[in-house]
Amino acid sequence: MTRKLTIASMITLFILASTVAFAAAPGAPETFKAKCASCHGPDGAGATAVGKAMKVRDLRSADVQKQSDTDLQKVISDGKGKMPAYKDKLSVADISSLVAYIRGLAKK
Template sequence: MRSTKRNLSSRVIPVMAFSLVILAASTSQSLSGQPNAAADFKAKCAACHGTNGGGDTVMGKKFTVRDLRSAVVQKQSDEDIHEIITKGKGHMPAFGKTLDGTTIHSMVAYIRGIAQR
């Protein structure tokens, strides 16, 4: 009887520990939206908007994107910018299905950040 119990716990504890590691990893990933914003922007947005948001790219010129650092863009509210990224606008693709809310939020913060440089 006793040995059965010991056997059981020696199996359950490693599984629990493993689950905790997974849980910790997934939590830290969702919290790291902010530090990854530059990398996300570069991967998903820079082809058109340029790494600095200036839109000085082949695609940016073709679609005549506005400089994301400019006053006309920056005067829009966080909600407006969030909505443009989520739903798209003109030739701007919608990212609501490929990026989660946290990442889109960090994109808005990133766009605010590049304007201050």
């Protein structure tokens, strides 16, 4: 009986935890597609017309991925060269979800 209850609560906890994890990243893929893909491409490769003209680096490349989360957050937040600043448009949480999303693109 106790054992059954424990398993049931573990399952409940697991479901709750996955819901929270999902909610904690509010649509990073959508934000990326809407605000970033025009230059960086939907896959981060930067193979768009604008991306090529601006010579953006492939976000999946080692040169980009070797930078720390803080470095990447700073570029998104403050901008760099032709990269627009997003600190007035996106929250700190949105920006860190985007960095996590960029890390995910590299693993595909």
